Amino acid sequence: MPTVVHDPSQINFEKAGKNHYHVAFHLDGTWGYTLLPLTVINGTRPDEAAKPPPGVVAFGGTHGNEFEGQVSVKRLCRDLDPAALTGRVILIPQLSPSACTANRRESPLDGVNMNRAFPGKARGTISYRIADFVKRFVFPYVHVVLDIHSGGMEGCFPVCTSFHPIPDPVQRQEIELVARLFDPPFIMLYSSAMASGLLTDEAEAEGKVTIGGEFGYGESVDIDGTRHAYEGIKNVLRHYGHLKGEPALVRPPGSKGSRLVDASRIDDYVPAPRDGVWEPVVHLGGRVESGALVGRLHDFSDHSSAPLEIRSAKSGWVIMRHFRAMVKKGVTLYVVADEAQA
Numbered sequence: 360m361p362t363v364v365h366d367p368s369q370i371n372f373e374k375a376g377k378n379h380y381h382v383a384f385h386l387d388g389t390w391g392y393t394l395l396p397l398t399v400i401n402g403t404r405p406d407e408a409a410k411p412p413p414g415v416v417a418f419g420g421t422h423g424n425e426f427e428g429q430v431s432v433k434r435l436c437r438d439l440d441p442a443a444l445t446g447r448v449i450l451i452p453q454l455s456p457s458a459c460t461a462n463r464r465e466s467p468l469d470g471v472n473m474n475r476a477f478p479g480k481a482r483g484t485i486s487y488r489i490a491d492f493v494k495r496f497v498f499p500y501v502h503v504v505l506d507i508h509s510g511g512m513e514g515c516f517p518v519c520t521s522f523h524p525i526p527d528p529v530q531r532q533e534i535e536l537v538a539r540l541f542d543p544p545f546i547m548l549y550s551s552a553m554a555s556g557l558l559t560d561e562a563e564a565e566g567k568v569t570i571g572g573e574f575g576y577g578e579s580v581d582i583d584g585t586r587h588a589y590e591g592i593k594n595v596l597r598h599y600g601h602l603k604g605e606p607a608l609v610r611p612p613g614s615k616g617s618r619l620v621d622a623s624r625i626d627d628y629v630p631a632p633r634d635g636v637w638e639p640v641v642h643l644g645g646r647v648e649s650g651a652l653v654g655r656l657h658d659f660s661d662h663s664s665a666p667l668e669i670r671s672a673k674s675g676w677v678i679m680r681h682f683r684a685m686v687k688k689g690v691t692l693y694v695v696a697d698e699a700q701a
């Protein structure tokens with residue numbers, strides 16, 4: 360069983376080998392704890408390189424109802440062998456344990472979305488305290504931050520890795536290179552204006568090589584998405600020299616290279632103009648031209664009524680669309696992304 364630590368200073372981030380921890384965060388209203396799963400691996404394989412590889416952290420379960428990251432990071436907790444590894448890898452398969460066990464996007468304990476809680480608060484509610492722990496105790500040990508998401512019940516996406524527009528060209532270039540190691544069909548440049556307090560916002564601002572991504576949707580464990588997440592993290596470890604060998608393709612040989620697309624403008628995130636039943640007509644990752652039909656919104660209060668046709672304001676690729684059929688006015692209905700400028 361993992362070692363329970365009540366004080367983060369009891370975690371030995373330097374200890375050789377593999378160590379599993381439960382980091383105890385006291386509950387806000389009752390006696391008892393949220394036990395955050397954390398595995399620290401310091402490889403024992405002799406390092407031939409002059410410089411040890413940079414620290415890497417991988418997160419799953421930042422949102423509780425997204426399972427591809429939870430499953431792939433948990434598997435790596437067992438599969439990575441410290442004898443075959445050099446340098447440090449930190450794995451957190453369920454960053455919001457309460458949200459994960461409840462199969463919810465937000466924690467049921469404080470109603471907080473973990474991916475809006477950064478940089479956290481040392482004396483805040485449980486989600487803020489976990490974010491604060493990540494910022495103060497985990498980030499100092501790593502250069503590379505991987506946060507594995509999927510669409511939950513809100514949106515569906517083709518498998519993609521993602522990052523925000525990054526002003527520093529050196530950081531930007533390394534991030535894109537690492538995003539490609541997951542061999543996804545798409546890499547999405549996404550808007551910083553949609554929300555704030557993201558784990559990735561915080562890591563990017565600290566200058567870290569930070570990758571987000573959407574590896575499935577619909578509260579399932581997507582086969583392809585999980586393979587991209589698991590093999591992608593291993594490719595990152597191969598790229599930096601933690602593991603021996605060259606990064607490997609995840610998709611079948613002959614697949615097209617990952618397409619870098621730009622959804623960095625907030626007006627790319629199109630809200631539903633009214634309630635309705637959403638009938639998409641374009642496949643995820645499909646190409647649309649400006650003015651093309653993306654889907655129809657149906658009003659069943661009059662079954663003889665014409666549907667409201669939703670047409671794309673621009674040409675590009677459908678990188679996200681609303682997942683559920685039932686749509687409420689104002690939710691993001693679809694995102695069409697342009698080809699990004701290299």
Ligand SMILES: [Zn+2]
Binds near residue numbers: 421422425474508509
């Ligand atoms: Zn998410």
